[in-house]
Amino acid sequence: GESVGLHLPTLSVQEGDNSIINCAYSNSASDYFIWYKQESGKGPQFIIDIRSNMDKRQGQRVTVLLNKTVKHLSLQIAATQPGDSAVYFCAENIVRGNYQLIWGAGTKLIIKP
Amino acid sequence: KAGVTQTPRYLIKTRGQQVTLSCSPISGHRSVSWYQQTPGQGLQFLFEYFSETQRNKGNFPGRFSGRQFSNSRSEMNVSTLELGDSALYLCASSTGTADTQYFGPGTRLTVL
Numbered sequence: 253g254e255s256v257g258l259h260l261p262t263l264s265v266q267e268g269d270n271s272i273i274n275c276a277y278s279n280s281a282s283d284y285f286i287w288y289k290q291e292s293g294k295g296p297q298f299i300i301d302i303r304s305n306m307d308k309r310q311g312q313r314v315t316v317l318l319n320k321t322v323k324h325l326s327l328q329i330a331a332t333q334p335g336d337s338a339v340y341f342c343a344e345n346i347v348r349g350n351y352q353l354i355w356g357a358g359t360k361l362i363i364k365p
Numbered sequence: 366k367a368g369v370t371q372t373p374r375y376l377i378k379t380r381g382q383q384v385t386l387s388c389s390p391i392s393g394h395r396s397v398s399w400y401q402q403t404p405g406q407g408l409q410f411l412f413e414y415f416s417e418t419q420r421n422k423g424n425f426p427g428r429f430s431g432r433q434f435s436n437s438r439s440e441m442n443v444s445t446l447e448l449g450d451s452a453l454y455l456c457a458s459s460t461g462t463a464d465t466q467y468f469g470p471g472t473r474l475t476v477l
Binding site: 284286288294295296297298301341343352353355356357358 | 398455457466470
C-alpha cells in the first residue's frame with residue numbers, strides 16, 4: 253500500500269560533518285513533503301518542506317532534495333551540531349480529497365563528539 | 366501567535382478508566398489532527414477534525430474518539446483504558462489544506 257519509509261533507523265555522524273537522512277515514498281501522486289525534527293520529550297517541529305514542482309529547497313543549514321523519478325526524499329544537514337540530535341521524520345501529503353499526511357517511521361540522528 | 370497547546374501534559378490512569386485530552390490549535394487554524402506515539406515508534410494517526418467534522422480516521426478501535434468545537438479546540442477521549450494505551454498523544458493544527466502541521470508538546474499518558 254501507500255507508505256513513506258526511511259532507509260536507516262539510526263544514523264551516527266561526527267560533529268561538524270554533514271548528515272544525510274533518506275526517505276522513500278511510494279505514491280507518485282504525492283505533491284507535498286515535509287521534514288520534522290523531534291527532540292526527546294517534545295512534539296515534532298517543522299524543519300523544511302518541498303512541493304513536487306521543485307527538486308531542491310534550502311533552509312538554514314538544511315537542504316531537502318526530491319527525486320521524483322525514484323520517489324526519494326533526503327534531508328541534508330550541514331555542519332552537524334550536538335543540538336541536531338533528534339529523530340527526524342519525513343511526511344508525505346497524499347491528496348485523497350482530505351489532505352492526510354502519511355508519516356515515515358523516523359530516523360534517529362546521533363552526533364558523536 | 367501562540368503555538369499549539371495541550372492539556373494536561375502528564376496523566377496517570379488505571380486500566381478501565383477513561384481519559385479526555387485537550388488541544389488548542391494555533392489561532393486561525395481549522396484542522397486538528399491527533400497522533401499516538403509509543404516509545405521508539407513513529408506517529409500513528411488517530412483522526413483529524415476540520416470545522417467540527419471528523420475528516421480522516423486512522424485504524425484505532427472505537428474506544429478512541431474525538432470532537433472539535435466551534436472555536437477549533439479539540440478533545441480526544443479514550444474509554445476503558447488498556448496498558449497498551451500508554452503513550453505520548455500529540456495534537457497538530459493546520460489551516461486544513463495541503464500545508465504544514467504544527468505540533469503541541471503532547472500529553473504523556475501512563476496507564477497502570
